[in-house]
Amino acid sequence: MKSISSDYVRVYYTFVPSEIINAKMILDKEGIEYITSNENFAALYPGADGMATVDFLVKEKDEERAKEVLRDLIQGKR
Numbered sequence: 001m002k003s004i005s006s007d008y009v010r011v012y013y014t015f016v017p018s019e020i021i022n023a024k025m026i027l028d029k030e031g032i033e034y035i036t037s038n039e040n041f042a043a044l045y046p047g048a049d050g051m052a053t054v055d056f057l058v059k060e061k062d063e064e065r066a067k068e069v070l071r072d073l074i075q076g077k078r
Helices: 017-030 039-044 060-069
Strands: 008-014 034-037 054-059
Touching: 008 017, 008 060, 017 034, 017 054, 017 060, 054 060
Parallel strands: none
Antiparallel strands: 008 054, 034 054
């Protein structure tokens, strides 16, 4: 059985709720399939900065495109 992590790569991570929403909107708009990890933990402990990081993972084939559309978030400009 293949693990999800072997098919997906992390392209972005944050613990800031507004950045989580923005990343989802951007990836959805671009039609890039993604999964998040730790999102429920982050929702339960919103004040746990750094401990409740949400990871955004995309399929390997979409990695470069996802990084491009998330560029401003990754560089901290959104």
